[in-house]
Amino acid sequence: xxxxxxxxxxxxxxxxxxxxxxxxxxxxxxxxxxxxxxxxxxxxxxxxxxxxxxxxxxxxxxxxxxxxxxxxxxxxxxxxxxxxxxxxxxxxxxxxxxxxxxxxxxxxxxxxxxxxxxxxxxxxxxxxxxxxxxxxxxxxxxxxxxxxxxxxxxxxxxxxxxxxxxxxxxxxxxxxxxxxxxxxxxxxxxxxxxxxxxxxxxxxxxxxxxxxxxxxxxxxxxxxxxxxxxxxxxxxxxxxxxxxxxxxxxxxxxxxxxxxxxxxxxxxxxxxxxxxxxxxxxxxxxxxxxxxxxxxxxxxxxxxxxxxxxxxxxxxxxxxxxxxxxxxxxxxxxxxxxxxxxxxxxxxxxxxxxxxxxxxxxxxxxxxxxxxxxxxxxxxxxxxxxxxxxxxxxxxxxxxxxxxxxxxxx
Ligand SMILES: Nc1ncnc2c1ncn2[C@@H]1O[C@H](COP(=O)(O)OP(=O)(O)OP(=O)(O)O)[C@@H](O)[C@H]1O
Ligand SMILES: [Mg+2]
Numbered sequence: 001x002x003x004x005x006x007x008x009x010x011x012x013x014x015x016x017x018x019x020x021x022x023x024x025x026x027x028x029x030x031x032x033x034x035x036x037x038x039x040x041x042x043x044x045x046x047x048x049x050x051x052x053x054x055x056x057x058x059x060x061x062x063x064x065x066x067x068x069x070x071x072x073x074x075x076x077x078x079x080x081x082x083x084x085x086x087x088x089x090x091x092x093x094x095x096x097x098x099x100x101x102x103x104x105x106x107x108x109x110x111x112x113x114x115x116x117x118x119x120x121x122x123x124x125x126x127x128x129x130x131x132x133x134x135x136x137x138x139x140x141x142x143x144x145x146x147x148x149x150x151x152x153x154x155x156x157x158x159x160x161x162x163x164x165x166x167x168x169x170x171x172x173x174x175x176x177x178x179x180x181x182x183x184x185x186x187x188x189x190x191x192x193x194x195x196x197x198x199x200x201x202x203x204x205x206x207x208x209x210x211x212x213x214x215x216x217x218x219x220x221x222x223x224x225x226x227x228x229x230x231x232x233x234x235x236x237x238x239x240x241x242x243x244x245x246x247x248x249x250x251x252x253x254x255x256x257x258x259x260x261x262x263x264x265x266x267x268x269x270x271x272x273x274x275x276x277x278x279x280x281x282x283x284x285x286x287x288x289x290x291x292x293x294x295x296x297x298x299x300x301x302x303x304x305x306x307x308x309x310x311x312x313x314x315x316x317x318x319x320x321x322x323x324x325x326x327x328x329x330x331x332x333x334x335x336x337x338x339x340x341x342x343x344x345x346x347x348x349x350x351x352x353x354x355x356x357x358x359x360x361x362x363x364x365x366x367x368x369x370x371x372x373x374x375x376x377x378x379x380x381x382x383x384x385x386x387x388x389x390x391x392x393x394x395x396x397x398x399x400x401x402x403x404x405x406x407x408x409x410x
Contacts, residue, residue, distance in 0.1 A: 019117050020224040020322040021094055029053055030321060033090060036099030037063030037070075039367040039376075040297050040313075043305070044097070045069060047314040053321065058089045058096075065367045066099070083110045090116040097275060097320045098296055101128045102175075119224070119274040119320040120295040127271060128295045131181075132173035132203045138290050141270055143263055146282065146289050148207045154195050158188050160206050167209040170194070172201030178376065182241045184209060214283040215291075216250050217300040218260050220268040221276050221315040221325055228268050229315075231308060231328045233260050236280075236300050242374065245394075246300050246337040247387045248307060248330060252283075259288050267293060276301065276316040299339070299376070304328075306363050306381045307335035332383040336390035338398045340378035342371035349377065355400040356380070362397035 021030050029052055034041045037059035045066060048055045057070040060079065067073050074089040086107055090096050095117045105126035108118050120128075127133050132150045139145060149160045150173075161168050168191065170183040183198065185191040198204065215236045222228040235250035236243050250257070264279045271277070271293070278298030280291040301312035310318075310326025318325055340349065349356075349366060356364050366378040378401065382393035 021117075023322065030094035031056060031092065032317065032321065033058065033093030033096035034066075034099055035086075035089075035096060035103055036060065037066035037073075038099045039065050039365075039369075041066035041099040042069060042367060043302075043311075043313045043365075044099075044297065044317060047311065047317050050314065051317060051321075051323075053317065056089065056093055058086065064369050068368055081107060083107060087111055087114055087116070090114075090118070095119055095320050097316070098125070100177075101125055101294060101296060105129065121272070121274070124271050124273050124295050128293050130173045131171050131205045131292060134293055135205055137271070138267070138293075141266065143267070143290050144287060146207045146210055146284070146291065148205050150203045151206050152203045154192065154199075157191060157195075157204065157206050161188060161191065164208045169207040169209055170198065171205040171207070172198050173203050173205060175201055178242045178374075180241075210282065210284045212282050212284050214252070215281065216252060216260065216283070217278055217280045217298065218264040219276055219278050219298060219301045219304075219312055219328075220264045220273070221312070221319050221328070222268045222273050223319045223325055224274050224322060226269070227325055228265060229325050229328045230261050230264050230268075231301065231304060231312070232330055233257050233281075234300055234303070240374075242339075242341070242376075243299050244339055244341070245391065246303055247391060248303060248335050249387070251387070256283065256288055263288075263290060271295070275319045276312050299379075302365070302379050303335045303337040303381045305365075306383050307332050333385050334387045334390050335381060335383045336387060336394045337379055337381045338391070338394040339376050340366070340380065340398050340401050342369075342373070342375045342377045343402065344371070344373050349401045352401050352403060355403075356397040359393060359397040359400065361393045364397060364401070 031054045033056045035058045042065050056072040058074045059067045060076050090111050097119055105122045108122040112118055151157045167186045172181050175181055216233050218233045219231040233250045234246050234248040237245040268277050273295045276297045278294045282289045282291050297312045297316050305311040307330055309329055309331050315326050361382050363381045369377045380394045380397040382390040384390040
């Protein structure tokens with residue numbers, strides 16, 4: 001679905017000037033800045049090359065993947081990013097976007113005050129980087145979210161557990177990704193054992209352990225003028241709190257698809273996001289619940305590279321660069337994406353690449369990351385006439401990439 005420019009929505013963050021690159025005044029292609037050098041930066045860079053856009057990267061000390069490919073890189077001097085070094089970087093760019101949402105919003109706001117165009121803006125980042133704030137905002141918008149309580153003390157959590165019943169799911173408001181910020185506790189003793197470690201990340205979002213029948217996500221892409229399009233909903237399959245597989249079409253009922261699409265459009269407009277916004281949903285006891293948001297290209301949208309008219313990466317760049325958005329419809333009957341999750345540290349996937357590429361119809365994407373237990377180090381997409389066929393191909397290539405490497409046994 002798509003909506004036309006809506007100036008009132010675009011102006012809703014009134015403290016941040018709504019700016020956009022003025023293409024008719026440019027004499028050369030604008031320079032795109034990306035903060036963070038993970039796989040999303042790597043895949044944005046691939047789209048930037050197609051559009052002929054020069055790209056500068058601001059990489060943290062630990063970033064591994066993307067810095068290998070970029071020509072123009074600013075390296076953070078330490079883990080504590082400072083306004084002067086980020087400002088120095090942002091000044092070289094016409095617009096700056098993000099590989100992840102863990103950049104302190106205060107730093108981003110400081111750059112905005114100095115006239116840098118940061119997209120998504122600091123208000124959107126502030127909301128998305130904090131699960132408690134997200135829940136408050138989503139509830140204010142009248143959307144159905146999982147039953148929860150935002151707690152700041154141990155006793156609040158215990159009384160919530162005693163009221164709704166254990167086990168509980170504990171989510172510190174900041175710092176989580178790939179299920180790493182999600183703790184399941186079976187009883188009060190379990191909770192009290194982990195509480196000292198997670199208390200500094202309070203407030204905590206506390207939920208009952210839900211019966212989740214299915215999970216899915218919808219991506220929206222929205223430009224500064226308010227033009228907004230959504231991608232068809234995908235179904236996601238999680239293992240141990242981490243997304244393992246994504247299929248499209250999702251197979252959900254037309255009512256669910258319609259509801260999820262409308263909710264995503266509403267969130268995109270109300271949060272004034274510019275770029276891609278991912279909305280994660282749970283289907284629980286027949287209800288569609290909004291779990292969380294991410295204002296950036298998302299793991300559940302990687303299959304759009306092969307399966308949709310315009311990939312999420314190209315559309316993210318189009319949006320932040322002030323270009324017309326591309327069509328989001330699927331261009332194949334079905335697609336599947338399977339993540340490559342590494343086992344224990346070892347020599348990694350490189351020697352296994354030829355075997356994976358020998359699987360007909362498998363598109364392999366590797367992130368050039370060292371192997372660590374349960375780390376996403378790549379993904380494989382396949383398109384086919386049915387989801388089952390696509391899934392079988394992608395799984396077969398991933399199996400080859402994660403087979404125990406004989407070199408590691410020596
Ligand atoms: N209340 C709950 N009951 C049961 N399972 C849950 C609950 N909350 C989360 N999960 C499971 O854990 C997964 C990860 O949760 P969530 O998306 O909130 O955390 P995350 O660490 O931000 O994950 P990611 O970065 O992968 O999106 C969910 O996709 C779901 O499978
Ligand atoms: Mg999630």
